[in-house]
Amino acid sequence: MHSSDGRPREAGSARFDDPWYDALASGWGELDDTGAPEATPPTAGDVYLEVQRSAAFREVRSRYRRFVVPAVAVFLSWYVAYVVAATAAPGLMARPVAGAVNVAMIAGLGQFLSTFLLTWAYARHARLRRDRAALELRWDTQELTRVTQGRPVGGAS
Amino acid sequence: MTVDHQTLALLLFGVFVAITLGITTWVSRNRHGSAEEFYAGGRLFTPMENGFAIAGDYMSAASFLGISGLIALFGYDGLLYSVGFLVAWLVVLFLVAELVRNCGRFTLADVVAARMRERPVRIATGTSSVTVSVLYLVAQMVGAGTLVALLLGGRSEAAQAWTVIGVGALMVIYVSLGGMRATTWIQIVKSVLLLGGTVALTVLVLLRFHGDFDRLLLTAAERSGHGDAFLAPGLKYGGDWTARFDFISLGLALVLGTAGLPHILSRFFTVPTARAARRSVVWAIGLIGGFYLMTIVLGFGAAAILGSEAVRGSNAAGNTAVPLLALDLGGGADSTGGTVLFALVAAIAFATILAVVAGITLSSSASVAHDLYASLRRRGAEPRSEVAVARVAAVGIGVVAIALGLLARDLNVAFLVGLAFAVAASANLPVLLYSLFWRDFTTRGAVWAVYGGLIPAVVLVLLSPVVSGSPDSLFPGVDFEYFPLQNPGLVSIPLGFVAGWLGTVTSAEVPDEAKHAETEVRSLTGAGAV
Numbered sequence: 005m006h007s008s009d010g011r012p013r014e015a016g017s018a019r020f021d022d023p024w025y026d027a028l029a030s031g032w033g034e035l036d037d038t039g040a041p042e043a044t045p046p047t048a049g050d051v052y053l054e055v056q057r058s059a060a061f062r063e064v065r066s067r068y069r070r071f072v073v074p075a076v077a078v079f080l081s082w083y084v085a086y087v088v089a090a091t092a093a094p095g096l097m098a099r100p101v102a103g104a105v106n107v108a109m110i111a112g113l114g115q116f117l118s119t120f121l122l123t124w125a126y127a128r129h130a131r132l133r134r135d136r137a138a139l140e141l142r143w144d145t146q147e148l149t150r151v152t153q154g155r156p157v158g159g160a161s
Numbered sequence: 162m163t164v165d166h167q168t169l170a171l172l173l174f175g176v177f178v179a180i181t182l183g184i185t186t187w188v189s190r191n192r193h194g195s196a197e198e199f200y201a202g203g204r205l206f207t208p209m210e211n212g213f214a215i216a217g218d219y220m221s222a223a224s225f226l227g228i229s230g231l232i233a234l235f236g237y238d239g240l241l242y243s244v245g246f247l248v249a250w251l252v253v254l255f256l257v258a259e260l261v262r263n264c265g266r267f268t269l270a271d272v273v274a275a276r277m278r279e280r281p282v283r284i285a286t287g288t289s290s291v292t293v294s295v296l297y298l299v300a301q302m303v304g305a306g307t308l309v310a311l312l313l314g315g316r317s318e319a320a321q322a323w324t325v326i327g328v329g330a331l332m333v334i335y336v337s338l339g340g341m342r343a344t345t346w347i348q349i350v351k352s353v354l355l356l357g358g359t360v361a362l363t364v365l366v367l368l369r370f371h372g373d374f375d376r377l378l379l380t381a382a383e384r385s386g387h388g389d390a391f392l393a394p395g396l397k398y399g400g401d402w403t404a405r406f407d408f409i410s411l412g413l414a415l416v417l418g419t420a421g422l423p424h425i426l427s428r429f430f431t432v433p434t435a436r437a438a439r440r441s442v443v444w445a446i447g448l449i450g451g452f453y454l455m456t457i458v459l460g461f462g463a464a465a466i467l468g469s470e471a472v473r474g475s476n477a478a479g480n481t482a483v484p485l486l487a488l489d490l491g492g493g494a495d496s497t498g499g500t501v502l503f504a505l506v507a508a509i510a511f512a513t514i515l516a517v518v519a520g521i522t523l524s525s526s527a528s529v530a531h532d533l534y535a536s537l538r539r540r541g542a543e544p545r546s547e548v549a550v551a552r553v554a555a556v557g558i559g560v561v562a563i564a565l566g567l568l569a570r571d572l573n574v575a576f577l578v579g580l581a582f583a584v585a586a587s588a589n590l591p592v593l594l595y596s597l598f599w600r601d602f603t604t605r606g607a608v609w610a611v612y613g614g615l616i617p618a619v620v621l622v623l624l625s626p627v628v629s630g631s632p633d634s635l636f637p638g639v640d641f642e643y644f645p646l647q648n649p650g651l652v653s654i655p656l657g658f659v660a661g662w663l664g665t666v667t668s669a670e671v672p673d674e675a676k677h678a679e680t681e682v683r684s685l686t687g688a689g690a691v
Contacts, residue, residue: 049675055688056678064685072255080416083248087412090241090394091405098393104378108237108393115244116450122251123446127439130259135436138686145688 051148055141064137071129079122086111169500173508177354178331181515184346185339197691199548200267200527201430202341204691208437210349212444215428217348219246219419219445220355220452221297221517221578222304222510228453229486230479232460233472236381236391238398239460241408242579243453245415250449252420254442260597260684262429262438266691268524269426269589270532273596276676277604280536285611287532289588290423292615293581294525295561297422298518300577302328302566305514307480308507322567328511329563332518336526337552344519345431351509351516356452358509362483362502363455365490366462377458381465391464407646411579414650418582421589424524435687459483466490484510518562522555529554569635579648580622587614587653591661597684599665601672606665613660614653621649 046054055061090097090108097108197203206214224246231239265271270286305328306321335343370377382391390396398408419425429438463472463482466489475481484506488494491502530551569577592610595602621644622628628635630642646652683689 047675049679052679052682053675055682055686061682061686065681068685076252076255079248079251083244083412083416086244087241087409090237091398091408094393094395094399098389098395100389103375104382104392105375106392109378112237112240112244115248116454119247119251119446120450123254123443126254127443130436130439141682141686142688142690145682145686149689 048149051145055145055148060137061141064134064141067129067133067137071126071133075122075126079118082118083115086115169504170507170511173504174511177350177508177512178515181335181343181347181350181512184350185335185343188342188346189339194546194548196267196531196547198342199340199551200427200523200531202345204431204433206345206431206441208432208440209444210345211428211432211437211441212448213352214345214348214431215425215441215445216448216452217352217355217516218424218428218520219449220352220513222301222308222514224453224456225355225359225510225513226304226307226480226483227478227578229456229460229463230472230476230482231397232457233463233467233482234469234479235397236385236387236461236464237394238396238408240457241394241398241412242415243456245412246419247446247450247453249416249419250442250446252417253425254439254446256594256597257420257426258429258438258442259435261426261593262432262435263684263687263690264597264680265426265430267427267430267531268527269421269423269593270528273592273607276596276602276673276680277607282604282607283532283536285608286589286592287528287536289584289611289615290528290532291525291558292619293421293585293589294423294521294528295558295565296581296584297424297578298521298525298558298562299565299569300581301514301518301521302562303569303577304480305511306566307476307478308484308510308514325563325566328515328518329559329566331515332522333556333559335515335519336523336555340548341427341431341523344516344523347516347519351512352448354509355513356448358506359452359455359459362462362487362490362506363458366458366466366486369462369466369490374458377461377465381461383465384468385464386469403645406651407648410583410646410648410651413654414579414583414586414648417586417590417650417654419585421585421593422582423528423585423589424521427524427527428520435690459486462486522558522562525558526551526554529558580627583622583648583650583653584615584618586650587618587657588612589614590654591657595661595665596680600674600677601665602661602677603665603668603670603672605668605670606661606663609664610657610661613664614657617656618649618653621646621653625649 089111097106097111099107101107101110224243228239228242228246231242233239261269261272264275268287269290270283273286274282302325306325308324335347366377367374370380378392382388385391387396398404428441432438432441460482463486467482467485472479472482472485475485484503487506488499488503491498491500493499530547534550534554535547588611591614592607595610596607624642624644625647626634626642626645627647628642629637630640631637634642
């Protein structure tokens with residue numbers, strides 16, 4: 005298990021393509037073309053905008069959304085269907101399945117089961133697909149904001 | 162009730178209080194009094210510790226006493242509560258925990274205000290957080306009162322009042338002296354005690370039925386006096402459509418409310434990273450899910466072993482089902498086993514109430530000091546230390562909660578918590594989700610989202626049968642009941658979202674693209690997180 009709390013590894017261990025980093029390194033001059041004659045350093049806001057547009061960040065964001073959006077849709081509709089069925093169709097819910105266990109009981113325990121499964125799936129997805137890339141981005145972004153003039157890093161006021 | 166129960170339970174409870182006071186003194190021995198320390202415990206808890214503490218914050222007396230009681234009285238309809246309470250954690254895990262940890266510092270307002278004009282947003286979210294916390298506190302206070310009524314034979318109103326006052330006083334001591342670090346350790350101790358007690362009772366119930374869950378259900382149905390209807394939805398929320406809509410409303414409030422509870426949000430700031438926040442939620446879901454599965458067994462067990470009538474006879478709202486069950490499982494009222502088990506359960510329930518109350522008080526005092534006081538204090542006034550203000554606020558909130566707790570004594574605890582969830586889902590969740598995920602969200606949108614959810618939710622509760630118009634109301638003598646549902650969620654949650662959208666599209670303010678970029682980048686990567 006790698007530690008996400010530690011310092012970043014050296015650049016060589018980055019597992020993902022990092023095209024935005026070069027773009028950033030060469031991009032600041034262009035940003036200032038329309039501005040003052042002497043090159044003013046970018047503000048923290050510029051850094052965040054730049055990172056937001058970078059391919060690496062967009063990849064992290066879309067991985068997050070590709071998991072979370074369908075998952076939220078699934079569990080919310082499953083839950084709403086359960087609640088509506090319990091109120092609007094008690095006859096269906098009362099149908100016996102085996103012994104004292106009826107459809108309602110199965111559905112209720114199914115909610116527990118699906119919650120546990122989705123929790124496991126989310127944690128696994130985040131650990132394997134997002135954590136490392138997000139951490140690299142974090143250190144790189146902090147490195148960039150450190151050299152800016154704007155507000156202090158993290159908005160610590 | 163014999164004196165033995167009482168003495169033993171008070172003794173055990175006294176031990177718990179002594180231990181927790183010891184913890185409080187220990188962790189505050191060399192405190193620096195910094196805000197980081199007071200609100201977030203130095204952010205150095207491990208995911209497992211925080212997971213237990215989250216579970217401790219969440220598994221309130223409402224769950225332990227209220228849900229089991231509802232199941233014992235109404236069968237399946239009580240189980241619907243536990244499902245909602247658990248599924249709600251998926252909202253927290255997927256949409257809130259990591260992102261809030263990354264963007265925020267101490268409170269909900271920190272997350273929202275980062276993108277907006279700070280002052281109005283802080284005042285709005287601070288107000289709604291305090292409202293939610295006070296409602297939730299009242300529920301816990303009612304639980305404490307009910308418990309002592311049972312312990313002392315249910316006659317002594319003065320004793321009930323004094324317990325509520327005593328619980329309030331203790332929580333103020335914990336919070337103002339120990340801050341988040343003491344509160345967290347109290348939650349962890351309480352969590353372990355509560356889970357231990359629940360496991361023991363569950364095993365005893367299952368042993369009584371030789372491990373046959375089917376027979377447990379059949380016996381419960383038989384002794385409830387409702388037959389098979391006891392095992393299907395409809396006993397409490399069936400019947401007319403008002404009751405059914407009430408239930409849908411409650412279901413919505415439960416699943417969306419958790420992510421807006423201030424004392425849950427503030428727990429994510431006690432760990433160092435978003436990854437740790439995620440892992441603590443995973444721990445919490447495991448613990449909470451297991452706990453609710455066991456409360457189902459306890460609820461049906463109470464119906465099967467005691468019978469619904471006996472439960473109702475002790476407390477009309479069912480809050481005393483579990484202690485009574487413990488008494489019976491231990492061997493009955495006159496046996497040593499019964500006495501010990503009863504005392505143990507009562508002491509655990511007390512500890513639960515105390516810990517939850519401490520957690521909520523802490524987070525609401527943070528809202529008062531960090532959000533409201535910091536925004537409202539007159540410019541140029543002597544800036545007092547925020548932590549000192551928070552300590553004073555804890556006392557004030559304690560007093561309000563005690564007063565309301567004495568007033569609301571006869572309502573079911575789980576039901577009261579449902580109200581707190583409805584307000585949290587209406588006022589806090591829309592603004593939180595919008596500011597995390599909506600690029601064009603503006604200051605006006607944020608303020609409208611909060612008040613557009615908070616005001617309808619509170620007004621609808623005031624106009625509901627809970628407050629007036631029926632014999633069970635808070636004020637049975639008067640009638641200003643204009644809203645039929647007990648839980649306002651069905652109306653007020655959509656209103657909160659609509660108001661936030663409306664405020665945004667009507668505002669002339671151009672959304673700050675850089676601020677949005679900052680929120681988005683920080684929330685997903687943790688850049689610049691404290």
